[in-house]
Amino acid sequence: MPRTPTDLLYGTLGVLVLKTLSWQPMHGYAISSWISQRTDGALDIDDAALYKALHRLEEQGCIESEWGLSENNRRARYYQLTAHGRRQLRAESSVWRAYASAVSRVLEASA
């Protein structure tokens, strides 16, 4: 079975969620839509995994949640970044960037 980018995603789902929430508070569905729009569907995130990541991040204090009203007047759980989450995002994105650029340097090196 060929590996898809999704397989690689799990380790970095957290940083993606944090990044997404750095724009504005969102509920889970909006986060899911936002990520798949940004990546043109290349990263097709499993919803279950996304929610697990959200609750894990909340337990770690990176994000916090609050019930609010959605655009269509339904009760929805909104997540927003905490100060701790913001610091975490900065730290993890720099690690991720360094890692990604190292990997691409290796892959693009002409033999």
Next chain:
Amino acid sequence: MPRVPGIRRAFRLALRRHADREVAEEFAFHLEMRARELEARGWAPDAARAEALRRFGDLEDARTYCRRADERRERHAMRVEWLQELRQDAAFALRTLRKTPGFTIVAILTLALGIGANTAIFSVVRGILLRPLPFAEPSRLVMVPALYDGRRSTVSPANFVDWRAQNASFTGMAALTGSSVVLTGAGDPERLVGYEVSRDFLGILGVPALLGRSVFTPEEGAWKGPHVAMLRESLWRTRFGANPRIIGATVVLDGVPSTVVGIIPDASAWPSKAQIWRPLAFDPEWLPKSRGAVYLSVVARLRPGVTLERAGADMRAISRRLEAQYPKDDTHASAGVVPLHEWIVGELRTPLLVLLGAVGFVLLIACANVANLFLVRATAREPEIAVRTALGAGRARLLRQLVTESMVLAAIGGAGGVLFALWGTRALVRLAPPSIPRLDAVHMDAAVLGFTVLVAVLTGLVFGLLPARQVARPGLASTLREGGRGARTRPGSQRARAVLVVSEVALAVMLLAGAGLLIRSFRQLVEVDPGFRTESAVSFTLDLPDSRYEAPAKQRALLHELSDRLRVIPGVRSVGASFGMPLTGQSFSLSFDVEGRPPAKPGEEPSMEVRMATPDFFPTMGIPVVRGRGFTAQDREGTRQVLLISEAAAARFFPGEDPIGKRLILGWTRDSVRLGGEIVGVVGDVRESSLAEAPEPMVYAPFDQWPIGGFTVVLRTARASDAVLGAARAAVHDIDPDLALYSMRSLDDLVASSVSQPRFYMSLLAAFAVVALALSGIGIYGVIAYLVSQRAREIGIRIALGASREHVVRMVVRQGAAMAVAGIAIGLAGALVLTRLMTSLLFGVKPSDPVTFAAVAVVLGAVALAASWIPARRAARVDPALAMRAE
């Protein structure tokens, strides 16, 4: 994140269900949004919902995972909140306490004192009485004393050997006897506290060696075996620099080279002061004849499953056989079996338990005092609390705050108590007389600390809840309607305060009575005439090693030369010497016959304490010759053998006749000559083992006729004794640099150290009593001062209406006096019961001594009057106009 206050508590029990519902709702919203999106893209509604579900993935797994994460987060948040509230309450309590520094300081000091004293005493009691002995299975170790006519005694070698061979109760039995040695070489000669012990003595105790072995081999334990020794760890460290190669090395003991075979750890060395152990062996020729020479202590280990009773019956049966076999020495002789722990600390049980009880009283008084302070304060705070209740503070919350406040006080007081206890424990160990065993086992440890914390927490709860019950009663709003000021004393709270003060006074009376009895009996004790003059005299002791001084002629020569040198030291007036000193119990007892009287039946021979003394010993000590003459220089080797007896001996053994000219034959044979002689004089009595015990009958023999390899030299001086002691030491070392002087002290010190234990108990109990007195004084003062402030207006009106100031003072003082009288009456009744428990600690005073009891009542009455008089004076100075305007 905004939160509805209190929501967490509301959901605490339903936490799980709540988290589950939230997760379900969140997921439902997601699925619905997804389905709508799909519908918008043209899916049929049913298909859209199915697709949304499919895309979600493992929904059940995610649901459980998310619910658990939420639950954990909530629980954590609640913990944080609880801690925050606690911190808030504590901070609030601290603020409140700071506002009334007088109250806070008195309360904290009171608690610290109570808790600290308790912990210190408990540490001592635990170290001495409760901590198991540092041996393997210590509960199975016993002492086996001989019993002669039921009185405990040391054991003869022959009996010990028979006991050991014939008993069926013990896995091992060992004997020991004190045998100190002088260590020479490598520095100054040093006298070591030593013991000769059966070869497996430490093995039976279960003491392992730190280095080498703790058991002597059979060859080493045999008569005329090789010279070997085990050293105590501390001696090895200080004297031999903890050199591990000491095992197998040679040290010089009493001039004899001996091989070190083991190092014994300090923690389990026994006897506790022992520094050196050498093998105990008996001359096989002498052994069968040794049944009258009782000088061994016997320790044994019970076989598993053998009770004390069975072992005791076993030993009695053996003794009966020996009695039948050896009627001359073993008539009326038996043996007892006593647990080792009881043997070591038995005598201390009563004084320590009395001290523990006393210090418990101090803590009770301290708690009563603090509770009292709290009550007074709670009443004064009624308006504040009423306001807060009206503003919506819950009863539970108020209660919690009050309890927090007292717990904060208890915590600070407890911390202060721990510091005080640390200091107090050390001070106790330092001040305690060295004759108290196992002092080295005393230190503050975890259990004692736990005890302190428990006491602190209980104290906090006790005095925190008392006022809380009163304050947190419903109906406080009426206080508000009274204008929020000048809360009226309610009969209930007044009664509570009165009960507290009365019990404080009663407890203080009991403590004072105990302390008073000890003080009186101590004064009786030190006024006892020891039988010799103590001022400006010093003494020191010399042991002559057998290796160089075995010949009596050498012993005599040494003492003569030494006396001549000491006599010429400037400031020395006279020099005497004797074997053993009064008040030390260092004499030995011998049976005797009076010539011309029929010999006594076996087991019923009269006996006397024996002492060898020089002629100058009596004038130097100040022991008078009552009749006849004392010893002279003519009473020497080869002249007629003479003896002196004490007045007690004359009264007991020669009632109604003149002992002078009678001849005694003592039960001691040396070089096939029996010690004995003609009585030429009667001298004054001296107290032998303690001031509290009546003088024993005593017989003195001239040192020159019966020299012995060890004696105490007494110097009567004209000036400061320190310089004399230095010169005396130099004189000894001039003659023989390898002799060690020990027990150097003035005769005043000799007397003082003989009463050091009663002095220690008396000082401690007196200290507790003073604390108790001060605390109950503060208690009475606090209550009266409070009452006065509450009644300021009434008093103002009385004065305005013409009441005299004296009348006001009398009125106020009467209230204090009433509480004091009740407390004193209850306390005296309690003391009558309790002081009987300390009968064994008293000397010359009955436990119900009326003088002591009366003095206690007077002292407490005076303190109570003073404590109420001060606020009464203040009340009488009340300006009527001011008092009424203040309302």
